Amino acid sequence: MYQQRIVIDGLQYCNWNREYFQTLKASGITAVHATAVYHETARETLSRFAEWNLRFEQNADLIMPIHSMADVETAKATGKVGIFLGAQNCSPIDDEIGLIEVMRKQGLLIMQLTYNNQSLLATGCYEKNDTGITRFGKQAIEEMNRVGMIIDMSHSAERSTLEAIDLSSRPICISHANPTFAHDALRNKSNDVIKALTARGGLIGFSLYPFHLPNGSQCTLEDFCQMVATTADMVGVEHLGIGSDLCLNQPQAVLEWMRNGRWSKAMDYGEGSVNNSGWPDALPWFCGSSGMENIYNGLMRHGFSESEAGQVLGENWFNFLKDGLEPQSKG
């Protein structure tokens, strides 16, 4: 039964307000990884945390902050939606290694090493030249391992991603991307990456963002489930989750902040183009409160057992995060 499941969405960046929290609650979702920052500095990140604190205070009947998987169990038991925060870029730590622990204590559970561009830590997936993990990047990986902050390489380039998998002493994730075998895009991941990631215990969350899918906004639920099934055949179902990349009700300004930050004077269209510069149309089977349940049922129609469908819908994320968020033991 879907209603009994721990359901986790490994990435969303919707316009977070009370109405949307009600939609989330109605969806039966247990916990959502919410993007707190894209390009914000350490100081700006504090303001994003302050905004989230206010949302938690004002919507305490609907949502609760997640700092550990025990909190997810509390959310499930009390019928609230758990929210855990992450950064799509390493900007929250500025150039300071000690801010990894500071941000982790504040509740930043997941951090990408890059967002499309070269960062101080690694190379992003839109750069022409991928020079791998930087000197600071190696230190940051070790420190993230130590404090239990999850490394996410969703927007990173191939070499950097493979090096991060190798350098990290703990499994890492690609929270939201699809295999290039399903749709060839710079943001999607090669079989080499997916195999290396999962061989080390890592997790990939399948994206529902139309730019990452075969046939874009016309991608069917069946096509999506076929992609999941082929990946499961390749690396095993226990390494798979959902990271929907769902973005609802955001204004164009947020899309432009995501794509341009402060780094470009010219408009950068990311995965879009000058003639297709807006948000892509949402998938009709993944835009309201029944998206996760649709996938759950779709996977079972496609031949997954109910237990396997439950793993993909949230149990795998739960186990991955439970291990990954613990501070590293000494000795």
Added chain:
Amino acid sequence: MYQQRIVIDGLQYCNWNREYFQTLKASGITAVHATAVYHETARETLSRFAEWNLRFEQNADLIMPIHSMADVETAKATGKVGIFLGAQNCSPIDDEIGLIEVMRKQGLLIMQLTYNNQSLLATGCYEKNDTGITRFGKQAIEEMNRVGMIIDMSHSAERSTLEAIDLSSRPICISHANPTFAHDALRNKSNDVIKALTARGGLIGFSLYPFHLPNGSQCTLEDFCQMVATTADMVGVEHLGIGSDLCLNQPQAVLEWMRNGRWSKAMDYGEGSVNNSGWPDALPWFCGSSGMENIYNGLMRHGFSESEAGQVLGENWFNFLKDGLEPQSKG
């Protein structure tokens, strides 16, 4: 027995290093309120937290961070020195109300509303005109009450202090200052303030900083105990603690940062003067590892019962903090 006591020093700002942590451990102290910042902005405060995280990591055999009084009990049981962090000014929140909760979550348990000068929240004790609690200050007091961050008015002016006592729905503290009846100084507190503070459940920590004491560095232990006894007669022993203001091994640069921050082009000498611009000489009976024990024994020689001496040495701080650090209950 001193060794069985919970001993708490309500303010120190020594040069924090391994050697000093060993001195602290040898002193039998259970927990110390350490000043993390004087004038640092929110961003700079994060770097101070990062430095403290590194100290906790590298000296885990000697010290541990305190976030609640349960941690103090753990420190006592494991023979470690607990450290809790505070700010001597409201600079860590910049101009943003939401940063109070952010800083509290990071481990900033105590914050002064002012440090000698006018701040965004209140008036400091060296200003000529004391205009009381500001508009932002009223909001900040309410928010500090809500999240369980202790309000400290040690360096604030009289009217501002009386208003803060009145506006706060929870008891506040003067972590480190002495009564003006013992030594008349701008940094010390009138009987009116001490009576109003304690009538509302607040606590005053007696300072060992020579500039706050009768006869400065020549103040005797007996003089100190007489001051404590007179205050106890006035407001009751349960409102009294120690906030030594002890500063050991700090370079002149730290004194200048305390006094001048970034606000003055001319050198400000604080409680010193152009001919007396350095650190005052420490008290011979309160500079090594036996200072707190000396006070404990001194108080008993002066007529305090062992139980009362234990209250002053730490039990009163423990009870005050235990109540004050809990987030405010709703409704």
